[in-house]
Amino acid sequence: MSHDTAARWRAAIIGTGRIASLLERDPLRPRPHTHAGWYRADARTTLVAGADIDPERLAAFGDDWAIDAAHLHHDYRELLRRERPDIVSICAYAADRVTMCREAVAAGARGLWIEKAAACSVEDAEALADLVAAAGVAAVVDHPRRLESRYRAVGAWLASGALGRLETVHVLFSGHVVHTGTHAWDLLLAWCGPWARVDATLDTPAQEAVAAGDAHDRDEADIARYAAALRGGIVDRGGRARIVFANGVEAFVTGGAKGYFVFQCDVICSRGRIRIGNDVWEVLAPAESPRYSGYRELAPIDPTIDLPPAPPGPAAVLDALLLAMADGREPELSVRAAVDALALGIAIVQAGVTGRAVTPETLDRTMRIDSI
Incomplete structure (x- = not known):
């Protein structure tokens, strides 16, 4: 997909729980506060789909962000195959994150927003770093402080x-x-x-x-x-x-x-x-x-x-990712x-x-x- 200044990157979320979406409901937290919230708030991105093995959580995600049921998937591989998003948020449990990142890259994702910790072992995290570098994919890990x-x-x-x-x-x-x-x-x-x-x-x-x-x-x-x-x-x-x-x-x-x-x-x-x-x-x-x-x-x-x-620096994690996607440099939260x-x-x-x-x-x- 080509992008001009008016185009938006299409984003999807795997794992639609707390940090992905639900924390946006907390009236005491600053907004945007979640992956979904940031995608909706940024003019450069549009949130198009989500995947989760929990049907109730997935349905709540669809309700909160007005995403049609056709774009809500119980299998993240189906999401990647059918939606072909430009950016994928990996918010599922850490044990699955490296595999999900690998599948997202294979499906053509240009950017990854990965929850912390990036993996369950140093060896796996190093393999993930090698993967995104070899593929030329921009990737950030959620260390916003x-x-x-x-x-x-x-x-x-x-x-x-x-x-x-x-x-x-x-x-x-x-x-x-x-x-x-x-x-x-x-x-x-x-x-x-x-x-x-x-x-x-x-x-x-x-x-x-x-x-x-x-x-x-x-x-x-x-x-x-x-x-x-x-x-x-x-x-x-x-x-x-x-x-x-x-x-x-x-x-x-x-x-x-x-x-x-x-x-x-x-x-x-x-x-x-x-x-x-x-x-x-x-x-x-x-x-x-x-x-x-x-x-x-x-x-x-x-x-x-x-x-x-x-x-000066990126305003937020998504900003760091989009800057890296735009100029090809390694992002600050690499x-x-x-x-x-x-x-x-x-x-x-x-x-x-x-x-x-x-x-x-x-x-x-x-x-x-x-x-x-």
Whole structure:
């Protein structure tokens, strides 16, 4: 299909659940917030079809986006064969994503918007990166925080030394090390560079069995699937980790299912501190202490005045994909970057399972975590 400035890329979604569509119903979330929402909001794309093995979820998707039943498919291969979309969102479970991407590329897709984590093993994720590169297909993985202006600004300040030398990052999130933690690993790698060593302790199966009921983003089917995986072998879990980066910076991680939702990073520098997350945004710098004569403490500053602005970049994940489709360059949220984030998450799981420190050289690239 050829495209001029008036043409639209035809988009389809495989897996029509929460991040694909349903979260758009949440009145508290900013819109657009889902794959479907972004496709409808962007003048360069039109949403034409969806596929899901759950008939109720598929019907709800059709109702929400006014998609005729003829374009709603229970088999994603049928969708690819009959619809021939230009762009395909891969929002099904991670265990199926690489196969679905391969099928989409074979069907002629020009762009892929892949949910995180991109695969269940580093080996599979690397194969996916090789696939899209060889096919010349633009592909992004859904790590949207790196594109947000606040997180971009933090990266620029750390690179410039605006708040002095980066010393440590403390990460807190509710969720599992790979499924939720991949957002943190993508940010840490962008801020701190390559990792050198990981030590970790994972939650026990008994702790996980209790915590699964507290997980904020899992429905009953998800919990049942996770419980079955827990009995079967290596699974994604909560845990604590210490990550040492090649430049000497250290990160300390606390993650796991909780009775509340949280995602925060506390960035400690020699001349300042940044607290950033879903519910916090605070930048502090040294100032005269109001409590002790002759001492300086940290006080809030206005980063929009006192620090350089965030560098320009794509406005959103879909924007990054469409830019890559237009100019042929590797997108900022590339599959290669997602491979690195997944590798760090799996290194944490490996360290927790084996009780031994993991380095890039000792990382088990074949370790597979199907419960993501």
